[in-house]
Amino acid sequence: MTQTLDKTRIMTLTSTPCDLSTMSLFQDLKLKRRKIDSRCSSDGESIADTSTSSPDVAGPASPSSRMDRSVPSPGLIISMDRMASSPECGSMTTDSGQDPNDVGEGVKVKEEMLDDPQPKDAIGTGYENGTVTADNNKTEPPSPSPSPSAVVTAALAAAATAAAQQEQQQQRRESVVMTSPLSCVVKSATTPPPPSHPSQSSSSSSSTSSLSPPLTWTTVTAQTNPPPPLRCYTPSSATDSMSVTQQYQQRRQSVVTSVSSAFWNSGAQTSAASTATGNASAAAASVLSVCRINGVRPELIGGAGFATTAAAATGNTDMKPPAAIPPRTTRSAPTVIMGEAGGVRTMIWSSPPCTVEQSTSPASTGCGSVPSTVSTPYWSNAATWSSNTSSASSPSPSPSAVSEESAAHLLLNLGVAAGHDVASVISHMPGLRPIGGQLQQQQTSVASGGNGGGGGGGGNVTGGGGQQSFHVPLNMERLWAGDLSQLPVAATHQMHALNLTANTGPEWPMAGSNGENKSAPVNAYHQMEEADEQEQPMVCMICDDRATGLHYGIITCEGCKGFFKRTVQNRRIYTCIAEGTCEITKAQRNRCQYCRFKKCIGQGMVLQAVREDRMPGGRNSGAVYNLYKVKYKKKRPPKNGQVKMEKSVTCTTASTMTTMKTENQDNNSSSMSTLVNGTILKTALTNPSEVVYLRQRLDNAVSSSRDRTFSIEATINMIKNLVDCDEFQDIATLRNMEDLLEHNSDLSAKLMQIGDSIVYKLVQWTKRLPFYLELPVEVHTRLLTHKWHELLVLTTSAYQAIHGPQKIWNSTNINGDRNEDSEFHQEVSHNLCILQNCLSSMMGKPITMDQLRQDVGVMVEKITHVTLMFRRVKLRMEEYVCLKVIIMLTQNNGNTTSELETIQERYTSCLKTYVEHTFPMQPNRLQDLLHRLPEIQSAASLLLESKMFYVPFLLNSTIRS
DNA sequence: TTTCAAGGCCAC
């Protein structure tokens, strides 16, 4: 659990008087453990004093102790990691600005601040209105005289907090690990020591003994003249540079593939995996995936290594590694990070441009094959950029790896430096030093020695290679030191970060798992083929202008082609004064360069396609070509009604979108079925970067009218998506229930684990929701913050109703009619017995039924009522998942946004269609289901008040599947 | 030999 959680979790229990006899049982347990039986219930301070002596279970300690241990106060604080990957990714929010009501509802979902210099404070050491907050300045304790139950709960919470601190320490260690892997990668795996001379390469020892064939470090001479120094792996026996690069790429691909799953699943795990495998790209990506800059994770877009990593991460192992990498493509791949800082959306290039002045000697300039152009903005070898610490004898990382590593570390360090002295941080950045408010890349020497070396020299690097180069106009402190809100939505993050090509993926993502809905895509294919035969002007995928061909991976006009080329060549930095979502059309494309470039990346333009050596003519190598979304065979725009992007059958995205668009226009049930029937999920599994488009298209297709009623096929498939993302049993039950019931073990740790489990499962569920990308992460955060307890009650009740024993109570009256009251009371009694047994087991002492009824009787009745209701109506899983979404999107405070309403109505309509179709004889079923939601909320409110959120799980404890 | 996607040029 700890390893899988990539977030700080704090669970605190209430310190408000609960007067729960059950809690007194916990109290007894705690008192027994603390050996302060007599004083506990009467003297909070004494308890506190005593508790402070217990390092294991921190109680409501003295003020000093409270400050140190973050003694709890009401509320369950949950940290929610933003989408990974994703891309994860999405926007994120901190809870510092949230209204106190969030806390009052008992749960906070907050963003992890991995790079917080004061993580302890960040996770909530302060008190505000008796609530743990992240406000570092508030340290006043809450009520000085806690109730007995508060003592216990506070102790539990303190233990939880201590555990959270431990975890955060672990995270900090991981952050170190996440940083160090890059170094490790550089030093061990991907950067074997360079030979003093190329001729010595064959005799060099392998740096990665586990790899076969042994790889050695050498300098490959580029085919350009003068030869640029290039570093890559070569088999010791290799003499041909092409085979050398082949094997390097294959090796690299295999390494990347090996870390793919870890990357996609967990950033922390990815770091470890990256460390283990030595893949710097994955490591850098993982750093970005798990690290924060003042709580904001940068989104890394572009870059060969990242693309490769992402491809591997998606499991797209079919994505061929570059067969042969001409020297042109083995050099540093540009990587750009786009994000928001201080309200300014801007970007950072992983490697700065270096203006080469009279670069007659590549060995001296380090700019490799730079033509002898005077004052041509040019980017340096990544090794040059990244490693001013690299000496002639020290190894250098692989270019792309270093590039991404530098980008990651730059941002991370900037994040750390936010509000402090950014310049001082930058001064420690490899290859950078602040000069007069600007940054200047230090001249470095990464000469590998010998006549073939001399790579990496910074040359005469000036402050700006372009008119808006990285280090000239940017006030990094202002940009990065602000109270960062969030990056663009995860949708763009995924698209940008992954920048996948999916060339080898299925040409047509079939809707159904069994491929039953292939006809529509095939027809669309033929339609496009026919359209292709007709001479129609191509349309730019960026601005809809007339396209002139395939440029840098997609079909664009000359304007966007030139724009992209100039941007990459000159490392231009753009900012968007708006929200980063400016519309890019032919008429407006010049209004916002940031959004234009962002769209370029998002649509699939390949940074690496811009040749760093500026060699004209010819075609790019397979390495770059493999990154293209569209292949050489240009496709004309389809006939009327088909969108511009949907013209290339070699473009997975385009084809998928064509499918969806065509079907949308057909507007029949089968097409809708194809739209939703597993397409999203399957695409998510095979090519996550496409999901955004699919979702958008799907939403456009299905939500054009809020009152739209879905076909039953579409409904079923939409519900199926919900079911697929709902790990019902995992959410509704607890693992290791036997351990929980074992009273000898640490109860506080158990309860903390329950809290962890709730947080983790709900967050993971949220991330899997089909509409996750439609909403900013802060919205999800707010939803979970306000709705977690309702979701918990709904889930556990539904699970018990669906999977629990269908109890047949002796509940018929004298007329033989079913006596629901009797059934209800018997069920309540049964549940109370379960609770009695469980709690007795947990506490290690018997609990009277009176105690139990007094403390949790009403709550159990409420939950039981919901459960019985579900059971009576024979709730279906399909209905449950819809209700779950509906109840989460139901805003009680009237703050419902149109987006939430749209999604909610979507699934309400979905539920309606499903119910009407499945239960035609129950015309009131939908109404009955929806009218039960207040009862769920009522039960959840009691659960929240009691803070005994483990009760529903205990009630499910007897269910064994 | 043809294709076509690179970069370059230069008027705007």
Add this chain to the structure above:
DNA sequence: GTGGCCTTGAAA
């Protein structure tokens, strides 16, 4: 800075 047009040259 933009974008239309041209040149180039590797791949087909």
